[in-house]
Amino acid sequence: MQNEGKEEEMKFETALEKLEEIVEELEKGELPLEETIKKFEEGIMLCRICKEKLERAEAKIEELTDWL
Numbered sequence: 278m279q280n281e282g283k284e285e286e287m288k289f290e291t292a293l294e295k296l297e298e299i300v301e302e303l304e305k306g307e308l309p310l311e312e313t314i315k316k317f318e319e320g321i322m323l324c325r326i327c328k329e330k331l332e333r334a335e336a337k338i339e340e341l342t343d344w345l
Contacts (some may be wrong), residue, residue: 287326289326289327289330289331289334292323292326292327292330293323293327295319295323296320296323296324296327299316299317299319299320299323300320302316303316303317303320
C-alpha cells in the first residue's frame with residue numbers, strides 16, 4: 278500500500294492531532310454519508326498509527342528499565 282510509507286513517517290503527535298480534528302468533524306454530524314465514511318476510515322488508520330507508536334514506545338521503555 279502506498280500510504281504505508283507515509284504512515285511510518287508520521288509522528289505520533291501529528292497523527293493524534295489529525296485524529297482529534299476528524300473526531301470533531303464527525304461529532305458535528307454535518308458531513309454527507311460518503312465523506313463521513315472517508316473520514317471514519319482515515320480516523321481508523323490514524324488510530325492504528327497511534328496505537329503502533331505507543332506500543333513501540335512502551336516496549337522501548339520496558340527495554341530500558343529492565344535492568345532496574
